[in-house]
Amino acid sequence: xxxxxxxxxxxxxxxxxxxxxxxxxxxxxxxxxxxxxxxxxxxxxxxxxxxxxxxxxxxxxxxxxxxxxxxxxxxxxxxxxxxxxxxxxxxxxxxxxxxxxxxxxxxxxxxxxxxxxxxxxxxxxxxxxxxxxxxxxxxxxxxxxxxx
Amino acid sequence: xxxxxxxxxxxxxxxxxxxxxxxxxxxxxxxxxxxxxxxxxxxxxxxxxxxxxxxxxxxxxxxxxxxxxxxxxxxxxxxxxxxxxxxxxxxxxxxxxxxxxxxxxxxxxxxxxxxxxxxxxxxxxxxxxxxxxxxxx
Numbered sequence: 001x002x003x004x005x006x007x008x009x010x011x012x013x014x015x016x017x018x019x020x021x022x023x024x025x026x027x028x029x030x031x032x033x034x035x036x037x038x039x040x041x042x043x044x045x046x047x048x049x050x051x052x053x054x055x056x057x058x059x060x061x062x063x064x065x066x067x068x069x070x071x072x073x074x075x076x077x078x079x080x081x082x083x084x085x086x087x088x089x090x091x092x093x094x095x096x097x098x099x100x101x102x103x104x105x106x107x108x109x110x111x112x113x114x115x116x117x118x119x120x121x122x123x124x125x126x127x128x129x130x131x132x133x134x135x136x137x138x139x140x141x142x143x144x145x146x147x148x
Numbered sequence: 149x150x151x152x153x154x155x156x157x158x159x160x161x162x163x164x165x166x167x168x169x170x171x172x173x174x175x176x177x178x179x180x181x182x183x184x185x186x187x188x189x190x191x192x193x194x195x196x197x198x199x200x201x202x203x204x205x206x207x208x209x210x211x212x213x214x215x216x217x218x219x220x221x222x223x224x225x226x227x228x229x230x231x232x233x234x235x236x237x238x239x240x241x242x243x244x245x246x247x248x249x250x251x252x253x254x255x256x257x258x259x260x261x262x263x264x265x266x267x268x269x270x271x272x273x274x275x276x277x278x279x280x281x282x283x284x285x
Contacts, residue, residue, distance in 0.1 A: 046199075047235035053228050060223060062199040062236055064263030088184060088195070100182040101197055113232070128199030128263015129223060 038109050045086070045102035046130075048110060054142055057112050057134050064128030065101075071125075073132060075118045080132065081109045115139075178242040181217065181265075189277055191270035192251060198241045199263035208258045208267060215245040215253075217265065250275040 046063035063071075065086060072083040088103040090096075112134060120135035181196040198206070200221035207218040221239045247253055250271055257268045 044235075048233065049231065049236050050233040051229045052232050053230070057232070058229075060200075060236075062263075064197045064199040066262070094186040094188045094193075096184065096186045098183055098185040101184045101195065102182070110233075125262075127202050127222075128197070131224070 038111060040108070044108075045106050046108065048108060050110065050112070052113065055136050057116055057136065059110060059112070059130075059132040059134075061108070061130040061132070062128065063106075063130055066125075066128075068125035068130070071123075071130065073121075073123055073130075075121055075134070077118065078112045078114045078116055079109060080112055080134075081107065082130070082132075083107045177238055178240045179236065179238050180243050181219075181241045183243070189271075191268055194245065194265075194267040194269070196241075196243070196265040196267075197263065198260075198265050201241065201260070201263060201265075203260055206258075206260055206265065208256070208265070210247070210253045210256060213247045213249070213253075215247050215256075215267070215269075216242070217245070217267070218242045219265075 046061045048062070049060040051058050051060070059080060061082060063084065063086065065088070066084055070085055072081075074081050083106070085105045086102055088099070088101045113136070115136050116134045117137050118134070121132065122134075123130060123132045125131075181198050183197075184195045186193055194215075194217075196217055198217075198219045200223055201219035202222055205220040205222055207216070209216045209218070219241045221236070221241070247269065251269045252272050253269065255270050259266045259268075
């Protein structure tokens with residue numbers, strides 16, 4: 001539609017392109033997965049944070065008010081998927097003014113770094129946060145190399 | 149044009165969704181918890197999603213007709229932790245509600261379970277709806 005505007009040789013447009021590129025790099029640079037192919041729009045339930053250390057990767061799912069036993073967490077290679085359901089129990093004979101809270105089934109798929117060990121996973125649920133910790137492979141941990 | 153940007157600004161300041169992290173781009177901004185609010189004959193119930201908040205870090209306060217709900221996220225962090233991805237980029241939830249006069253703010257009950265805060269605000273007894281009997285002559 002806007003192809004006619006693409007005067008690539010124009011100094012003004014090349015300046016726009018440069019800005020756009022810088023912005024992209026800035027955004028994806030601060031959160032490397034913001035542009036990930038599986039990323040979901042902001043506000044999707046549950047919100048996800050992923051943090052890493054030298055020997056593990058931790059995924060935090062902000063999923064308040066769920067039954068932890070109904071959660072299905074699976075890890076295939078380095079792809080983590082979480083399925084669950086939250087029911088915001090409706091009060092009968094009540095007048096609702098706001099219903100902002102998520103109600104229904106949810107699923108999130110997250111690609112973790114490739115050096116994780118899918119056999120060493122540990123998940124807990126506390127105060128509405130699901131914490132999934134996956135260990136990294138021994139070989140990929142940074143090692144101090146001694147000089148003899 | 150200026151109208152549009154005005155609307156956009158309003159939304160970004162007081163949108164209705166919880167949107168953890170989406171608009172709260174910098175660390176100082178607070179998260180706006182998603183709420184359900186409903187009314188029964190007995191009173192008004194407010195439910196707010198505040199994952200990561202423990203009882204000790206929750207603050208529910210009434211000042212005059214203002215109800216403030218506030219909480220701090222506490223997650224177990226390890227040293228040298230590096231964020232790879234973050235939907236939630238703030239550690240504080242805060243949201244204000246305006247109460248109306250028929251509510252008995254001195255008898256508010258708050259309960260926190262699995263990151264869901266439930267606040268019950270009873271109506272004054274004399275102001276609860278009464279069923280009016282129709283006498284048959």
